[in-house]
Amino acid sequence: MVRLRIFLSFILLSSLVLVGCSTSPTGRKQLKLYSSNQIAQQGVLAFDHIKGKQKVSHNPRYKRYVQCVADSITKYVPKNVFNGKWEVVVFDSKQVNAFALPGGKIGVYTGLLKVAKNQDQLAAVVGHEVGHVIAEHGNERVSNNALVGIGLQVADAALKANDVKQSKTIMSALGVGSQVAVTLPFSRIQETEADEIGLNLMAKAGFEPKQSVELWKNMQKASGGSRNLEILSTHPAPESRIKDLQKHMNNALLIKKQSTNTPNCRI
Template sequence: MTFRLLCISLLCIACLSACTTSPTGRKTIKLYSSSQLANMGTQAFDSMKSEQKVSSKTVENEYVRCIATHIAQQVPDNVFAGEWEVVVFDEDQINAFALPGGKIGVYTGLLNVAENQHQLAAVIGHEVAHVIAEHGNERMSSGTLINLGMEATNQILQSNQVGQTPMIMSAIGLGVQVGVQLPFSRTHESEADIIGLDLMAKAGFDPQQSVNLWQNMAKASGGQRQPELLSTHPAPDSRIKMLQKNMKGAMQSYKLSKNKPNCRP
């Protein structure tokens, strides 16, 4: 079997054996097991705790843990059934993240933009949604298949002695980034917004505050951001429109929620 046929066969087998569906019904490919992702998440989180400054402020930690705990209670057991580890990192960046294996990290800079528990819940819900939808698995799987496909293309070009191979491969790489990987990431962000909106609402946080959060985010960026075409994240205006589109269902879940948290900074 030629290298080309071998690569095509491997790609087909991988795609057929790893096809699955995201929580919103989108077709996805995931090549890695949940346990593999959980181990990676735990290792990455432990490394971050050793390399970055962790907040020692009791009030900050209790506030973030209060919100994160209510959000985590909405996570299905098949995603993670244990106790989530929540860490506040003492850094100015406006960011948060969640990792497979039940890990949540929040940077203190975010607390200056998320003005209340509902807005912080919108961010944490969004990050936890990435874990629920296994976006990390999907990105890694996509990268594996893309690398395999590009290696096959490179081998074909070289075997046929096609001139300017490096230039062609560079162009293909750019095409993959703009045409596949970046829109793919924007899809993940939008999907996490939808799932996160539902999470925060069921946890008893006001989903309407997610709109206020992104208005604050837009102000914090000072208008300095890449064009949406070349960004892994949708523009704040796009996110707000999408959130508003899904607000009716979220508000119904919020009204039905018996638990209304009172987390205070």
């Protein structure tokens, strides 16, 4: 009976992988098990939850500034990703962060405005976050988490079927192994991909792509050199990020040269 459950789980796992395979905007293979509408609905719910829990800034200058940059960037989001007016909220927090969610939602923390020194650097962050949405990284993460969960269930059944001693300890190790070897490195791939997409977005919008590198130099200074080892981080180290951005810079500069946009967003 146990072996049958293992076999059926394996069949389900294989079927999900075959059905959910797709390709990202940069040509990378992805696993997406959920519909875009399902993920967008979750994005809207999550955004409403955040607005209910965190203080929203009512500074009109911040609002106009961030909205200006966001509008310039989201103008170039494919209509099949989101075809509507993006909701942009500035949160009153020291966090040096921003995010974008499926369903047309963008959040920027006021702490970021002290590190992103100009419109171009803010555009680099917003472009990156919107890049996650364009590449459907949310769908991909949820799908991969589900896949890892199914894989662990299969492994657990296999351990019990073979009477392996201390299976709970082994399962715990597998859980850590899955997180470090699968989830976190994959997230770093997504971050690098979002950087590339965001770099092109900001260039199309008329922002200066080279300022994305300056942004990460600022981030490095703001962190004071305090961060986890890259292998255990969900984000690339600033040095790696700068190197990857520079690799795609010539293409972004060409896009910028062809753009007729001249954004003028100021606090």
